[in-house]
Amino acid sequence: MSLPLPPGPRGSLFTGIKAKLPKSEPWKTYAAWGSHYGGPMISFRVCNRLTIVLNTHTAVHDLLERRAGIYSGRPASWMFGVICGRAKAVFNISATDARHRIYRRLLQRGLGGQAVKDYWPVLEEEVDILIRGLTDTPDEFEQQIRRNATAVIMKVAFGYSITVAHDRFISVAEQSSNISGWAMAPGRWLVDYYPIFRFVPSWFPLAHFKRQGAEWRTILNSISEVPHAWVKSQMASGLYTSSFTSRLMEPGITEEEEDIVKWCAGALYAGAADTTVSATLSFLMLMALHPVVQERAQAEIDSVLGGAPRVADVSRLPYLLAVMKEVMRYAPVANMALPHQATHDDTYAGYRIPKGCTVVPNVWAILHDPELYPQPFLFDPDRFAKGSTQPDPGAYIWGFGRRICPGIQFAEPALLLSMASILYHFTIIPASRDTAAVEFTTGITSHIKPFGIHFAPRRDSREV
Ligand code: HEM
Numbered sequence: 001m002s003l004p005l006p007p008g009p010r011g012s013l014f015t016g017i018k019a020k021l022p023k024s025e026p027w028k029t030y031a032a033w034g035s036h037y038g039g040p041m042i043s044f045r046v047c048n049r050l051t052i053v054l055n056t057h058t059a060v061h062d063l064l065e066r067r068a069g070i071y072s073g074r075p076a077s078w079m080f081g082v083i084c085g086r087a088k089a090v091f092n093i094s095a096t097d098a099r100h101r102i103y104r105r106l107l108q109r110g111l112g113g114q115a116v117k118d119y120w121p122v123l124e125e126e127v128d129i130l131i132r133g134l135t136d137t138p139d140e141f142e143q144q145i146r147r148n149a150t151a152v153i154m155k156v157a158f159g160y161s162i163t164v165a166h167d168r169f170i171s172v173a174e175q176s177s178n179i180s181g182w183a184m185a186p187g188r189w190l191v192d193y194y195p196i197f198r199f200v201p202s203w204f205p206l207a208h209f210k211r212q213g214a215e216w217r218t219i220l221n222s223i224s225e226v227p228h229a230w231v232k233s234q235m236a237s238g239l240y241t242s243s244f245t246s247r248l249m250e251p252g253i254t255e256e257e258e259d260i261v262k263w264c265a266g267a268l269y270a271g272a273a274d275t276t277v278s279a280t281l282s283f284l285m286l287m288a289l290h291p292v293v294q295e296r297a298q299a300e301i302d303s304v305l306g307g308a309p310r311v312a313d314v315s316r317l318p319y320l321l322a323v324m325k326e327v328m329r330y331a332p333v334a335n336m337a338l339p340h341q342a343t344h345d346d347t348y349a350g351y352r353i354p355k356g357c358t359v360v361p362n363v364w365a366i367l368h369d370p371e372l373y374p375q376p377f378l379f380d381p382d383r384f385a386k387g388s389t390q391p392d393p394g395a396y397i398w399g400f401g402r403r404i405c406p407g408i409q410f411a412e413p414a415l416l417l418s419m420a421s422i423l424y425h426f427t428i429i430p431a432s433r434d435t436a437a438v439e440f441t442t443g444i445t446s447h448i449k450p451f452g453i454h455f456a457p458r459r460d461s462r463e464v
Pocket of ligand 1: 107111267268271273275276333338340397398399400401402405406407410411
């Protein structure tokens with residue numbers, strides 16, 4: 001006898017729960033459905049596609065980690081993959097495509113071990129520019145943070161320097177993250193459920209999705225095509241800065257190999273820019289709201305370092321590390337990581353998980369599970385003090401299995417350096433006495449909704 005699907009809301013025969021899909025912060029609704037129906041996971045159908053949401057750390061660990069061999073696929077997205085032209089992107093490529101392994105190998109080589117240290121001077125140079133920017137135009141802190149995140153990754157991926165505040169690559173990073181969210185939104189595009197619609201000509205009155213897709217394709221292409229072409233022209237001129245791309249563009253490289261390099265470098269940009277902005281903005285807002293935590297982190301930096309932080313120093317700041325972990329737990333960058341796909345039929349906890357279904361890890365639910373993190377809505381870095389038994393959120397925030405974020409070793413020191421440098425130079429104070437409510441945007445990456453803050457200088461600005 002075949003096992004049942006995991007429990008969950010059931011909806012109508014044709015569209016499933018399309019009409020009930022939450023418009024904002026779906027991770028909260030999925031967690032609430034989890035409590036209502038019970039068990040480690042829920043399932044629901046939108047039109048002809050089944051989604052299973054894993055709401056507990058055990059289910060995520062048992063399936064996405066221990067059975068990574070069958071849970072590392074990505075759901076096919078006709079709108080995003082085909083109409084917007086992203087099927088070969090690192091984030092979307094099928095785990096069974098031979099390229100997936102090659103991408104992962106190149107990214108691990110370029111972003112791990114010793115290689116990552118080659119980028120430390122870029123991080124330091126750019127954090128100094130960030131501090132100068134926050135000193136000169138503190139009200140534009142959001143733009144400064146965004147500029148910094150994009151400048152770092154453009155230098156690393158392509159050797160491209162961002163010198164002006166309105167460089168087009170700064171806005172493209174934000175746009176592309178938003179577009180990915182819209183183009184992959186469940187229930188939004190009929191073509192995802194009935195792929196036959198992809199053959200409808202663009203001029204056809206109901207083919208809005210095709211015209212929209214063509215527009216998005218152009219913007220998304222600028223992440224990979226435009227900077228890649230720029231590196232090639234620089235290399236041809238002989239005057240170029242060494243980068244992830246230039247190092248891989250060896251003489252005699254084949255067209256196929258070059259295409260692989262292009263997609264990997266584009267993934268650095270797409271993976272790093274908006275995520276780093278999210279984490280840094282959350283840090284700023286949470287420091288403004290928690291002056292005692294901020295003071296303690298500043299005291300640690302001042303006593304341990306005795307000067308402006310550099311990347312090699314940040315591992316000596318255990319309290320700041322705990323602050324970073326708590327920022328990422330309290331305000332996860334990617335509340336549901338990215339959707340995975342089951343590539344084989346499976347069973348778990350007495351339920352059936354059919355091949356082809358989308359499997360979503362509810363990272364937010366795990367990081368706010370009171371059994372793992374007592375009083376989960378309290379911001380408290382001491383959760384991660386030495387001897388604490390609360391799990392390291394690092395086990396969840398970077399995703400899972402064969403899809404785990406390849407940028408961890410790059411992102412962690414980069415974030416710690418920004419956090420240490422900001423706290424070394426400034427005290428962050430809320431602009432208003434009223435305590436601001438902490439709210440978040442909905443998307444693949446979620447952002448804290450910023451409120452007014454002041455940057456009170458702690459040092460002479462000439463020190464920067
Ligand atoms: C705060 C910073 C970051 C966070 C929280 C983060 C988180 C994530 C998450 C949750 C995933 C999806 C994993 C899954 O599907 O299970 C992911 C994928 C990815 N990340 Fe990151 N990331 C960050 C920074 C970076 C950086 C700095 C880079 C590159 C320099 C990067 C490159 C990538 C790439 C290429 C993927 C796609 C992996 C694949 O599909 O095989 N990320 N990241």
